[in-house]
Amino acid sequence: MAVELLAAPAPSRSTRRARAVALAVAQGVGTLLVVSLLIFLVTQAMPGDVARVVLGTRATPETLATLREQLGLDRPIWEQYGTWLWGVLRGDFGTSLVNGMPVSELLAGRIRNSLTLSVVAMLIMLPISLLVGIVAAQRRDRAFDQGFLGTSIVVNATPEFVTGTVLIALLGTTVFHLLPPVSFIPPGDSPLAHPEAMVLPVLTLVVSGVMYLGRLVRIAFIDAMSSEYVQTARLKGLGTPRILARHALPNALGPVIPAASLVAAYTVGGVVVVEYLFAFPGIGAALVEAVNNRDLPVIQAIVLLIAATYYVLNLVADLLAGGEPQGR
Amino acid sequence: MTATLEVADLTIVRDADEARIVDGLSFALGPGEVLGVVGESGSGKSTVALGLLAFARPGARIAGGRVVIDGVDLLALRGGELRDARRRLAAYVAQDPATALNPALALRTQLLESLDGPPAENLDRIRRVLRTVGLPADDAFLRRKPRQLSGGQQQRIAIAMAVVARPRVIVLDEPTTGLDVSTQAKVLALVKQLCADEGIAAIYVSHDLAVVADVADRVIVMYGGELVELVPTDALLGAPRHPYSRALLAAVPSARERQVLHPIRGRAPGVGERDAGCVFRARCDFATDACLERPPLEAEPGGRLVRCVRADEVQRLTRITRVADRPERPGLVCRPAVLEAEGIDAHYGERQVLFNVSLELEPGRCLAVVGESGSGKSTLSRCLIGLHEQYEGRLRLDGEELPLTARARPAAARRELQYVFQNPFGSLNPRRTVGSSIAAALRLFGSDGRRTGAVVAEALERVEISARLAERYPAELSGGQRQRVAIARALACEPKVLLCDEVTSALDVSVQASVIELLRGLIDEGLAMLFVTHDLAIVRSIADSVVVLSEGHVVERGETAAVLDRPSHPYTQGLLADTLELPALAG
Numbered sequence: 001m002a003v004e005l006l007a008a009p010a011p012s013r014s015t016r017r018a019r020a021v022a023l024a025v026a027q028g029v030g031t032l033l034v035v036s037l038l039i040f041l042v043t044q045a046m047p048g049d050v051a052r053v054v055l056g057t058r059a060t061p062e063t064l065a066t067l068r069e070q071l072g073l074d075r076p077i078w079e080q081y082g083t084w085l086w087g088v089l090r091g092d093f094g095t096s097l098v099n100g101m102p103v104s105e106l107l108a109g110r111i112r113n114s115l116t117l118s119v120v121a122m123l124i125m126l127p128i129s130l131l132v133g134i135v136a137a138q139r140r141d142r143a144f145d146q147g148f149l150g151t152s153i154v155v156n157a158t159p160e161f162v163t164g165t166v167l168i169a170l171l172g173t174t175v176f177h178l179l180p181p182v183s184f185i186p187p188g189d190s191p192l193a194h195p196e197a198m199v200l201p202v203l204t205l206v207v208s209g210v211m212y213l214g215r216l217v218r219i220a221f222i223d224a225m226s227s228e229y230v231q232t233a234r235l236k237g238l239g240t241p242r243i244l245a246r247h248a249l250p251n252a253l254g255p256v257i258p259a260a261s262l263v264a265a266y267t268v269g270g271v272v273v274v275e276y277l278f279a280f281p282g283i284g285a286a287l288v289e290a291v292n293n294r295d296l297p298v299i300q301a302i303v304l305l306i307a308a309t310y311y312v313l314n315l316v317a318d319l320l321a322g323g324e325p326q327g328r
Numbered sequence: 329m330t331a332t333l334e335v336a337d338l339t340i341v342r343d344a345d346e347a348r349i350v351d352g353l354s355f356a357l358g359p360g361e362v363l364g365v366v367g368e369s370g371s372g373k374s375t376v377a378l379g380l381l382a383f384a385r386p387g388a389r390i391a392g393g394r395v396v397i398d399g400v401d402l403l404a405l406r407g408g409e410l411r412d413a414r415r416r417l418a419a420y421v422a423q424d425p426a427t428a429l430n431p432a433l434a435l436r437t438q439l440l441e442s443l444d445g446p447p448a449e450n451l452d453r454i455r456r457v458l459r460t461v462g463l464p465a466d467d468a469f470l471r472r473k474p475r476q477l478s479g480g481q482q483q484r485i486a487i488a489m490a491v492v493a494r495p496r497v498i499v500l501d502e503p504t505t506g507l508d509v510s511t512q513a514k515v516l517a518l519v520k521q522l523c524a525d526e527g528i529a530a531i532y533v534s535h536d537l538a539v540v541a542d543v544a545d546r547v548i549v550m551y552g553g554e555l556v557e558l559v560p561t562d563a564l565l566g567a568p569r570h571p572y573s574r575a576l577l578a579a580v581p582s583a584r585e586r587q588v589l590h591p592i593r594g595r596a597p598g599v600g601e602r603d604a605g606c607v608f609r610a611r612c613d614f615a616t617d618a619c620l621e622r623p624p625l626e627a628e629p630g631g632r633l634v635r636c637v638r639a640d641e642v643q644r645l646t647r648i649t650r651v652a653d654r655p656e657r658p659g660l661v662c663r664p665a666v667l668e669a670e671g672i673d674a675h676y677g678e679r680q681v682l683f684n685v686s687l688e689l690e691p692g693r694c695l696a697v698v699g700e701s702g703s704g705k706s707t708l709s710r711c712l713i714g715l716h717e718q719y720e721g722r723l724r725l726d727g728e729e730l731p732l733t734a735r736a737r738p739a740a741a742r743r744e745l746q747y748v749f750q751n752p753f754g755s756l757n758p759r760r761t762v763g764s765s766i767a768a769a770l771r772l773f774g775s776d777g778r779r780t781g782a783v784v785a786e787a788l789e790r791v792e793i794s795a796r797l798a799e800r801y802p803a804e805l806s807g808g809q810r811q812r813v814a815i816a817r818a819l820a821c822e823p824k825v826l827l828c829d830e831v832t833s834a835l836d837v838s839v840q841a842s843v844i845e846l847l848r849g850l851i852d853e854g855l856a857m858l859f860v861t862h863d864l865a866i867v868r869s870i871a872d873s874v875v876v877l878s879e880g881h882v883v884e885r886g887e888t889a890a891v892l893d894r895p896s897h898p899y900t901q902g903l904l905a906d907t908l909e910l911p912a913l914a915g
Contacts, residue, residue, distance in 0.1 A: 226386070227427065228422060228424070228427040228428045229427065229428055229429060229430040229431070231383075231385075231422070231428070232420070232422060232428045232429070232430075232486075233430070234383065234414075235378075235381050235383060235414060235419075235420040236414065236415065236419075236441070236442040236489070237410075237411040237412060237413070237414030237415035237416075237442055238411065238441060238442065239408075239411055242441070246433065246437070246441070247430050247432075247433070250430075250432035250433070251430070251431065251432050254432075
């Protein structure tokens with residue numbers, strides 16, 4: 001009986017899954033195309049004439065016209081988009097309007113810095129969330145749990161630049177002078193060589209992340225610990241550590257892992273604000289500078305990059321959530 | 329005989345208000361003996377089962393007493409000692425193995441983890457036990473996750489897990505409730521054999537008297553958290569001495585003969601609703617003023633315990649009022665069919681689940697569709713109501729062609745065909761009052777708004793529910809009341825055909841009896857009914873004719889009496905052989 005039931009759906013599952021992944025990727029590529037178009041149109045609609053920004057207020061009409069021609073700004077907009085998109089597809093994001101460097105070269109170091117920041121933040125955030133969530137679940141409705149829930153609501157309701165500012169005041173300037181309030185990392189250096197510059201930005205991201213993820217871990221653990229299979233494990237005479245680690249954890253991680261990849265996506269977006277706040281030399285800070293300078297190719301490249309990362313992490317979250325058949 | 333298990337004055341209370349869930353339970357059990365524990369939901373039997381392992385669910389607490397296994401009092405142990413006792417002395421098998429086994433862990437891990445000593449030796453032991461319970465014992469099987477097994481296999485794993493550590497006592501809490509009759513028969517045989525071979529004392533908790541009668545040597549009847557009768561199984565079936573035992577027996581349907589079932593009036597008291605008198609007093613036909621005082625548990629010859637002051641009268645009356653046979657109805661078809669189905673082929677995706685099934689429903693008659701899980705019986709009823717979309721065939725309602733899916737059917741046809749679902753906990757909207765759920769069904773078919781209130785009251789009246797309960801929410805009703813409301817909602821639409829899908833399988837036997845009697849009354853009033861069930865005893869009680877489904881094929885059909893008395897197909901014969909029956913009562 002069981003054998004027949006098993007045999008029927010088994011072979012088609014992997015093909016169905018492959019089909020679903022292919023569909024998700026195709027949808028993602030379509031989404032990114034739409035995003036690229038939007039980015040292009042929005043940057044075109046930004047106030048200010050690029051040529052005038054580049055040449056300054058004393059430029060003559062002739063030099064302005066020459067520059068526009070060089071930059072292709074006099075051509076129809078769809079043609080400009082086509083040229084740009086074709087370049088992007090070949091990995092050529094154009095050159096910066098401000099200093100004439102290729103965008104990819106300009107951003108390489110910044111991307112590394114931001115990536116380091118996000119990855120370090122995630123690596124610290126995940127175990128702490130797990131720990132805090134499990135402890136809160138085990139001490140449900142007692143002081144630690146209540147305190148954690150209260151704090152997490154306040155922190156999640158607070159924008160990250162406020163959290164960051166509070167941390168600066170606390171650890172960098174007003175109360176304790178332990179850490180530099182500004183993350184100065186010389187160009188070319190790895191941020192890991194300047195740990196003191198990393199602490200505050202990482203802390204800001206970790207605090208917000210833990211307060212959100214920890215709550216999810218808590219709920220997932222409460223569900224798992226009140227399940228019948230945990231009751232069975234108790235009646236089998238197993239101790240609490242083994243029940244937590246072997247029986248509850250694998251089941252609790254099910255709902256948490258996809259949420260964690262969403263938090264990772266969120267962290268990549270949140271990096272812009274945090275980097276700006278601490279003047280951390282990553283793509284976020286670069287984006288703000290580029291907007292101030294009307295450096296269109298740089299803006300377009302960064303926004304497209306963030307959108308692509310966001311999409312990839314969301315895809316991962318979807319795949320992880322759909323990976324295991326959920327219940328019956 | 330030295331007792332393997334000795335329970336004395338076990339008392340379990342609700343944390344919030346100290347109300348007693350289990351009140352001073354005492355009994356003893358020898359090696360290899362099987363003790364049945366029966367009672368309705370709310371009687372405290374599952375709480376007892378867990379209490380025997382010194383465990384109480386959150387919200388409850390073991391307040392006192394002793395549970396002594398091989399000289400060790402489990403209730404006096406704490407921490408590591410208690411965990412050790414649970415590993416060595418007592419084991420537990422839960423009702424639903426699908427939720428009791430950890431879905432994320434391989435069978436090997438779950439079987440090994442409660443054993444001390446080197447894994448290699450333990451694996452040998454595990455393989456032996458797996459073979460004993462009739463499962464494969466190879467590595468590939470041990471690497472499987474519970475999800476990859478059938479319900480019967482999962483329950484065998486749970487039993488293997490319980491006996492692998494050679495416990496002295498094994499507690500089984502309704503272990504066969506979710507299983508097909510053939511699987512149930514195998515599991516029961518296995519339990520009996522394991523207890524006899526390994527000298528394990530077993531507590532078998534069940535609401536099903538037929539199951540307990542099959543497996544147990546002695547039976548505890550529980551009501552309202554109290555032991556009301558402790559009795560050797562044969563004596564219970566032959567001559568119950570407590571009115572509650574007697575009432576439970578009278579509510580059990582039989583696959584052998586058609587009977588009028590006697591429901592127990594009223595409902596079981598909740599925790600904390602008991603007063604100083606006899607707990608069963610409010611529902612008892614024998615109650616007198618003497619019952620205002622809590623009766624003591626009297627020891628009687630043969631190791632029997634009874635908590636009733638009128639036990640002698642109860643025993644004397646048993647023979648006289650034993651359920652009367654209900655006459656079979658004439659099998660001649662004189663009225664034209666209301667609903668006809670012809671050549672139904674149904675699919676789930678690629679898989680065909682019904683093959684060329686045809687049937688006819690006549691007014692005033694009930695057709696039962698019988699089969700095990702996976703036979704396609706529920707799919708068939710879902711096809712008829714138009715909820716299943718992947719099927720072909722022809723349907724006629726009152727001789728007129730009926731579109732296959734509910735969406736395509738005219739409102740009148742949808743009104744005339746009504747459906748009652750298996751689980752009344754899921755089929756009523758929890759945020760609507762009972763009355764408004766029924767009224768919603770009426771509005772859908774454009775009934776006169778001013779009459780709605782009267783129609784709702786009338787529908788509730790027909791299912792013997794007071795119209796005052798219309799203002800209640802489903803959560804405030806008992807399971808039996810909810811199922812009656814679900815039936816009332818269907819009746820309010822004035823259907824010609826009622827399709828009932830396992831409507832009593834979530835209910836207690838006493839409540840089941842009342843729902844069956846209610847439905848039987850509706851059929852006699854002229855309703856045509858399709859009754860889907862896996863239980864042949866219920867078929868005998870309610871159906872006029874029967875269709876037996878096996879793997880999507882009709883293997884046998886005919887008048888109920890003919891099919892059940894002289895089954896011609898081996899599948900039907902097997903089903904009947906596996907259906908447990910209360911042994912015939914003395915007299």
